[in-house]
Amino acid sequence: MSQQEPLVIPGEPRLSRRIREAANRDALGRAAVLSGQGDLAAAARFTAAALLCRGGDKPCGVCPDCRKVLRDVHPDVLTVTDPDHKNVSVEILRNVTADASVLPNEGRRKVYIFPDCSLLDGKAQNVLLKVVEDGPVHAAFLFCAANSAVLLPTIRSRTAEWKLSPPPETAAEDGQARRLCELICGGRAAELAARYEELNREEDPGIFRQMLSALDGNMNNYSAILLLEYRGTRILLPGDANRLGYGEIAPADLCAHIFKVGHHGQRDGADAALIQAVRPRAAVCCASSDRRYQSAHPELLRFLLDNGIDLWFSDCPQLPGLDLPPHEALVFSIGEEGAFQAEYTRGGSPYETAI
Ligand SMILES: [Zn+2]
Numbered sequence: 001m002s003q004q005e006p007l008v009i010p011g012e013p014r015l016s017r018r019i020r021e022a023a024n025r026d027a028l029g030r031a032a033v034l035s036g037q038g039d040l041a042a043a044a045r046f047t048a049a050a051l052l053c054r055g056g057d058k059p060c061g062v063c064p065d066c067r068k069v070l071r072d073v074h075p076d077v078l079t080v081t082d083p084d085h086k087n088v089s090v091e092i093l094r095n096v097t098a099d100a101s102v103l104p105n106e107g108r109r110k111v112y113i114f115p116d117c118s119l120l121d122g123k124a125q126n127v128l129l130k131v132v133e134d135g136p137v138h139a140a141f142l143f144c145a146a147n148s149a150v151l152l153p154t155i156r157s158r159t160a161e162w163k164l165s166p167p168p169e170t171a172a173e174d175g176q177a178r179r180l181c182e183l184i185c186g187g188r189a190a191e192l193a194a195r196y197e198e199l200n201r202e203e204d205p206g207i208f209r210q211m212l213s214a215l216d217g218n219m220n221n222y223s224a225i226l227l228l229e230y231r232g233t234r235i236l237l238p239g240d241a242n243r244l245g246y247g248e249i250a251p252a253d254l255c256a257h258i259f260k261v262g263h264h265g266q267r268d269g270a271d272a273a274l275i276q277a278v279r280p281r282a283a284v285c286c287a288s289s290d291r292r293y294q295s296a297h298p299e300l301l302r303f304l305l306d307n308g309i310d311l312w313f314s315d316c317p318q319l320p321g322l323d324l325p326p327h328e329a330l331v332f333s334i335g336e337e338g339a340f341q342a343e344y345t346r347g348g349s350p351y352e353t354a355i
Helices: 013-024 040-052 064-070 090-100 122-134 175-201 205-222 272-278 298-306 350-354
Strands: 031-035 077-079 110-114 139-145 160-163 226-230 233-237 258-260 282-286 310-315 329-334 340-345
Touching: 013 040, 013 160, 031 040, 040 064, 040 110, 040 139, 090 110, 090 122, 122 139, 175 205, 272 298, 298 310, 310 329
Parallel strands: 031 139, 031 160, 077 110, 110 139, 233 258, 258 282, 282 310
Antiparallel strands: 226 233, 329 340
């Protein structure tokens, strides 16, 4: 038999994993609130399957109980609605409490799902209180509520709360951010946004780091390359892009007085063609103090110096051949038409001392 992907609530791998872990420890309890924005019905179905599953890793998705729950045909999973009234009537809830005392038909438990708790007023909830508190052990209650505050504190204090993640604030929801993302990433914008969302949902620190590293390896050359111009002085900030990350930007558009070396000054941060296009008077290297990735690469620094470019460092350990004064900041003062001064500062507020 082939290994099946574990069942998950759509878009909720983290919550699914937490519910699964609780189910496997037989710790799902008598009642739970499923709250937040998202597919609460799917979350309730998943939790009901976890409560009734007879497989190993609950919900297994393949045992007869799971399959019936997932198809909404399990006789021991009851969805409590009141088609005749706006709010669920007290009478319906009294029937629920009476029914809860009857043993399940075929399942390990009986599960009552309340698909929208905003339809349970205070009186209705009070009818349920006793059975939620100390009803028969086979009865379980799943309350779905976008906002769990619609439930009385007396009910909430007796239930676990499983929160669905809020919908991720992705670039896709922000027109400007999306356009910027598309400009930078071209056809890969959607794929990268999806991977970023997936990363945000990952709970296991080890897997998170692996995913982050894989994503980061894909992202450097999708950095936004900024060209700032102030009083005629142009500053090129290529982010983490290496010499291949400039896409189709015309060489003339890269021309700048001050160039922050891309990719932290690793060997691939710049090459002759790029330097010929930028023609900077000064280059700034932000090397990062541990130089784990061979930032501030000696060959690249030598190449910049050989091209007559003044070299400055915003963050770099001492390297052979460099004589960096101790400093807390590197401050550029911009004058007219490309005139600027740079100095290392330390003590007090470096910006105040320099400006
Ligand atoms: Zn199962």
